[in-house]
Amino acid sequence: MARRHKRHRAKRNSSQKVGHSLLATLTRDFNTQDTCPLFSRIPPELRREIFVLTLTSYDDESRPYPPTAYYTRKGYHYYQNTHTALLATCRRIYSETHDLPLSLNEHVFWCYRGPQTQTYTDPRIYFSRMTLEQRDAVNRVHFFIQLYWLRDSFSGFCTLPEMRPNNVKITIRHSDWWFWEQNERLNMEEPTWAKNLKMIESLEGLEIEIETMERDKDQQLESIVQTMLKWKFNLFDGRVLTTNGTEIIHDRWVGQSSFDGEYRYNFDEGEWDMIAGLTTDVYGPEPGLPYHVITLRWQPEVQTH
Secondary structure, three states, X not given: OOOXXXXXXXXXXOOOOOOOOHXXXXXXXXXXXXOOHHHHOOOHHHHHHHHHHXXXXXXXXXXXXXXXXXXXXXXXXXXXXXXXXXHHOOHHHHHHHOOHHHHHOEEEEEXXXXXXXXXXXXXXXXXXXXXXXXXXXXXXXXXXXXXHHHHHOHHHHHOOOOOOOOEEEEEEOHHHOOOHHHOOOOOXXXXXXXXXXXXXXXXXXXXXXXXXXXXXXXXXXXXXXXXXXXXXXXXXOOOEEEXXXXXXXXXXXXXXXXXXXXXXXXXXXXXXXXXXXXXXXXXXXXXXXXXXXEEEEEEEOOOOO
């Protein structure tokens, strides 16, 4: 899996007191174990695939998310787990795998209404725990973000020298739209939040995932998508991110019709009701509610001469 070399931003990092990874301290020669079958018989490409399978995060089915939690959705039903014991096996394996848990896996920030045991709402705190090499290994950063966080806070995240991903994904869930619980029409403002995207010098791609109920897809979501397709974002080196040549991805899933005992969808009236303080028994069993998801991708515009 080839990955672009990231530029070291010496000027922006000059005041940081950040350590280096263990690999940088392995200055003395170590046993390459050339007689070990893992290294002598298995080609590097196949060996890497084994390491990738081992170090990719997976659903911890012993720790499911609550079924009506705001953060429970397609692809996010369980806490994630990653086995990293492999890195402690020997120096040779560590030298080949030390950055894989960071480059393979998604780094998720729940900016609002996320899992209670995950406090990762501030990238500065999260990435400050990493070494310089570890930060450079990060490939994908994913923000679950309510629109007011997107408007007021995201631009500041982009200026953090600690955050150096190749790809950024933003997900706006149905419960992240302005006044969704009051059944207001969907509204997407101009992307003033993107003014500092160019500060992420390693950025190569942006993905925005927007979700709403099937009820609002045709009359509201589709028109917003047509506007978003025209958005362009400047990169630090003069390149521009556009949706030109990218595919619009549509997806559908059936999710919860109530959220944390606060709101419940009234199928008879076709709108959300506040149910705080009442038990779900008042409403009977919860039926599934269809959601529609549209994903847009921005990539560097190809320059023609």
